[in-house]
Amino acid sequence: MIATQTVVVIFALLALGCGASLATVLFRQERQTGIYDGIANFRRHIDALSPEARRNVISRHAHTRGGDRGEPRQ
Amino acid sequence: MARDLAIDLGTANTLVYMKGRGIVLNEPTVIAVNRKTSEVLATGHEARNMIGRTPGYIVAVRPLRGGAITDFDITERMIRLLLQRVGVSRFTRPKVVICVPSAITEVERRAVTDATRRAGASDAQLIEQPMAAAIGAELPIDEPIGNMVIDIGGGTSETAVISLGGVVALEAIRVGSFDIDAAIQTYVRREHGIAIGERTAEEIKIQIGTAAPMPNERGAQVRGRDLVTGLPKNIDLSAEEVRFAIDEVVSQIVQSVTRCLSKVPPEMAQDFLQRGMYLVGGGGLLRGLAQRIEHETDVPVRMSPMPLEAVVLGAGHCVENYQVLRSMFMGARR
Numbered sequence: 001m002i003a004t005q006t007v008v009v010i011f012a013l014l015a016l017g018c019g020a021s022l023a024t025v026l027f028r029q030e031r032q033t034g035i036y037d038g039i040a041n042f043r044r045h046i047d048a049l050s051p052e053a054r055r056n057v058i059s060r061h062a063h064t065r066g067g068d069r070g071e072p073r074q
Numbered sequence: 075m076a077r078d079l080a081i082d083l084g085t086a087n088t089l090v091y092m093k094g095r096g097i098v099l100n101e102p103t104v105i106a107v108n109r110k111t112s113e114v115l116a117t118g119h120e121a122r123n124m125i126g127r128t129p130g131y132i133v134a135v136r137p138l139r140g141g142a143i144t145d146f147d148i149t150e151r152m153i154r155l156l157l158q159r160v161g162v163s164r165f166t167r168p169k170v171v172i173c174v175p176s177a178i179t180e181v182e183r184r185a186v187t188d189a190t191r192r193a194g195a196s197d198a199q200l201i202e203q204p205m206a207a208a209i210g211a212e213l214p215i216d217e218p219i220g221n222m223v224i225d226i227g228g229g230t231s232e233t234a235v236i237s238l239g240g241v242v243a244l245e246a247i248r249v250g251s252f253d254i255d256a257a258i259q260t261y262v263r264r265e266h267g268i269a270i271g272e273r274t275a276e277e278i279k280i281q282i283g284t285a286a287p288m289p290n291e292r293g294a295q296v297r298g299r300d301l302v303t304g305l306p307k308n309i310d311l312s313a314e315e316v317r318f319a320i321d322e323v324v325s326q327i328v329q330s331v332t333r334c335l336s337k338v339p340p341e342m343a344q345d346f347l348q349r350g351m352y353l354v355g356g357g358g359l360l361r362g363l364a365q366r367i368e369h370e371t372d373v374p375v376r377m378s379p380m381p382l383e384a385v386v387l388g389a390g391h392c393v394e395n396y397q398v399l400r401s402m403f404m405g406a407r408r
């Protein structure tokens with residue numbers, strides 16, 4: 001009787017320990033990918049603002065200038 | 075599928091950029107309304123030509139004149155018409171990025187985005203004007219360098235320092251080129267006893283207005299209404315007089331630039347000495363303004379190559395890269 005109870009308690013403790021270490025591992029991994037996500041996102045964001053990325057929009061405009069104009073200028 | 079849009083809802087001019095196409099609309103931010111029925115009668119150039127020449131039942135207004143939304147209903151109708159004209163309907167639901175003066179309040183922001191969604195946009199986001207201006211003026215804002223832009227519009231002047239895609243310092247005032255027109259009107263009335271309209275005042279500003287003494291200054295003959303006799307009358311106005319008349323307003327603009335400079339961390343102050351600050355906006359075209367700012371701040375001032383389109387092109391770039399640049403939108407988590 002006592003023996004079975006001890007076994008149950010030991011297994012329960014083991015299961016808890018495993019669960020806890022799994023959670024820690026997952027949590028740390030999550031945190032790390034979190035850091036790399038931050039870096040990757042920031043790089044993507046900054047790259048999208050680079051002069052090369054912007055050239056498209058601005059040079060297209062420089063080609064099609066003129067036509068419809070707003071307030072008087074110059 | 076509708077093409078996504080970027081709108082520069084300026085106090086003086088509205089520009090629309092269409093994804094993959096470029097600038098598709100550029101016209102004055104003016105709307106003419108029938109006072110009795112409150113029907114919209116005209117917008118853009120047509121409405122602008124009516125300013126100061128309408129019969130009593132028509133009113134031609136600039137709804138964003140002072141950098142604030144004075145009439146929500148009219149602003150909403152203007153946005154609706156604008157989207158209709160570039161082909162937005164209930165079946166084509168584009169994403170829309172709108173540039174607004176940074177001085178507008180939370181309530182005004184909501185009003186603009188709500189109006190845009192009601193007019194058929196699937197998503198409406200706002201972006202700060204000086205940020206869009208810096209993107210459109212091709213400044214290297216992707217680097218850890220202080221980039222300073224001064225955007226002088228009709229009703230607002232905004233100075234911002236931008237580095238690594240974010241705003242470091244911002245100074246916005248509700249004073250702009252319209253106030254220069256008003257100062258000319260007041261001066262001519264007081265010193266010459268004639269009344270002139272705001273469009274005449276604007277012409278004077280563009281033709282002979284200066285913010286600092288310039289070589290080859292010339293005067294102009296101005297036609298107005300004599301305040302005593304009520305009859306048309308001509309007067310001669312010199313460039314020096316105009317400079318004196320607008321000095322107060324110009325000083326306010328220059329002071330706001332100085333305030334922005336003083337908010338900046340010292341490392342960045344060195345960047346400006348080397349790279350200078352960039353002027354955009356129609357108000358920045360006032361002759362001698364760059365020299366005046368340069369003189370009072372000791373920082374070189376450069377004119378951006380496309381001063382009137384920089385803002386909408388910058389917002390257009392955000393539309394082309396909507397997902398990646400989402401964090402640039404106002405109210406987005408940074």
Ligand SMILES: Nc1ncnc2c1ncn2[C@@H]1O[C@H](COP(=O)(O)OP(=O)(O)O)[C@@H](O)[C@H]1O
Pocket residue numbers: 071072073074083084085086087088226227228229230251252276279280354355356357358359360361382
């Ligand atoms: N050559 C010029 N000299 C001085 N002011 C000018 C010139 N051209 C345009 N402006 C003024 O610039 C203002 C419009 O600038 P803009 O950047 O389009 O304003 P906003 O962005 O507020 O709509 C108007 O008040 C206009 O009178």
Ligand SMILES: [Mg+2]
Pocket residue numbers: 082084085203225227355385
């Ligand atoms: Mg503007």
